[in-house]
Amino acid sequence: MTDYEKNIWEILETVCDPEIPVLSVVDLGVVRKVDLEKDKELTVTITPTYSGCPAQIVMEANIRKALSHLKEKVDVKTVLSPAWTTDWLTENGKKKLKDFGIAPPEDDFSEIKLFRKHAAVHCPKCDSTDTTEISAFGSTACKALYKCNSCNEPFEYFKCHR
């Protein structure tokens, strides 16, 4: 990686998810590729987390803005495949989520099993695994609502998406 490319990724680290401001677009795994081949053009390829994620448009605009001083033309391209997965969250991203009070993904939702028993999600406050899912859907598409039975803290869980 050239210094110039490194610089671009460093700038991208400063572009945040407007709905979870502790995460950058890099932590979130939505930046798939930075393309420098053409002389005057810089292309950043991103992928949406969920189909209807309203933060996507904002992230796209902010990436363009953050890089605008580098090149005359910054192109942000959206691809749908391969589809985003929480496996692309960086380790640093998961740590930031936990510090922010959102439990990072650790369970797997990909199998449809009705009334399944959830794998224990760790409470982001006290680390207890004695937690209960209140709703599989939360304030944003990517989160579920949980509560901790040990410290009574209600919290959000960044659900595993595969």
Place this chain on the structure above:
Amino acid sequence: MASNKTLLTYTLRQADDSMILGQRLSEWCGHGPILEEDIAITNIALDHVGQANNFYDYAAELSGDGKTADDFAYLRLEHEYTNLILVEQPNGHYGDTIARQFLFDAFQKLYFEQLIHSKDEQLAAIAEKSLKETKYHVRHSSEWVIRMGDGTEVSHEKIQTSINNLWKYTEELFYMDEVDEELIKEGIAVDLEKLREPWLAYVTEVLTQATLTVPTISWKFAKGRKGIHSENMGFLLTEMQYMQRAYPNMKW
């Protein structure tokens, strides 16, 4: 090779299913029976609208005449929408909404699982993206069908009536015409006839667990794909298109 027009027709059918169902579900915003369900059903609405947006974007690209996703979503007339009659049915009580969602989710999951293998790269990509979300949907609606069916006498009777009332619209899930036939030959479209059996098997499994009866009588009401809708559609569009009709070309 299939013409762009055929592919456009096919893409719009999928877009319209997601859009109209998303619009219906969004009517629950702020009116859910409990807070968690208000959040759940509007999250699901958002997924459907997002999926519709991806299909409409592709439709805009295929049409090649400068139309945008918004033009397709908001500026067509009723007979130009080609969604299934099932998805435009009114929300009714929460059991009606869950029954409609369950019958459709069970189908859409099977549909996306096949569309992933489409030779059309963009349709395959949208399917791959959407399938992950549809899995949450089918789990949510199936669990509620079971809770209501296997709940109290009142909830059992209500959800059974909801399923019975909507059953007549399920035949259309497997409707195919020359558009499908042409695209199936090219490995682009899904052969819906092959989904019939697994759909019925899954629906039967859940309804049985819910102590409900699988309705047997079905008559065909399958004109949605040709743009002929139930009376409900006009009312839905009136609300959905209001802003674009009142303030033409407005943008967020």
